[in-house]
Amino acid sequence: MALDVGEKRIGVAFSDPLGVIAQGRTVVSRTSDQAALAQLADLIRREKVREVVVGLPLNMNGSRGPKAREVEEFAAQLGRACAVPITFWDERLSTVEAERRLLEADVSRARRRRVADQVAAALILEGYLARQRASRAGLPQEGQRKEMGADEDGWDRGRGRAGG
16 A cells, blocks of 8 residues: 555555555545544555555655655554554655646546545555565666665665665
């Protein structure tokens, strides 16, 4: 399961059981963190989710800003509530790419507004699944540093996790 966490909405995507296909499934309103966490926890239990990939909105230079820290805190609350591993994935420009794809598909403005967040979550999940496949195949991974370590701001792009 992947999440594109925004201020007002959270896009949700799931993969098939083999981890090949990512598909946007729904959008959770974020009227309050408690309500959103409860809805997500219900989805996690119903779908028997084993891992949650959360898009991390890093700054264009790769550093963490206030929005990234907010998403990390929200994800930590979700992880505690559901006891599932949380993996962060660099989501820079995922919403822009989602909008581009929806425009190319000639989706109406009203429908784009309703589905853009779940499409962004699907893009986050696609990137994560592609990295997993490349890792299993022993291929170089996009964004991976040669030494496979964390960079100066603590973001380990090789493993997509914060703090190593």
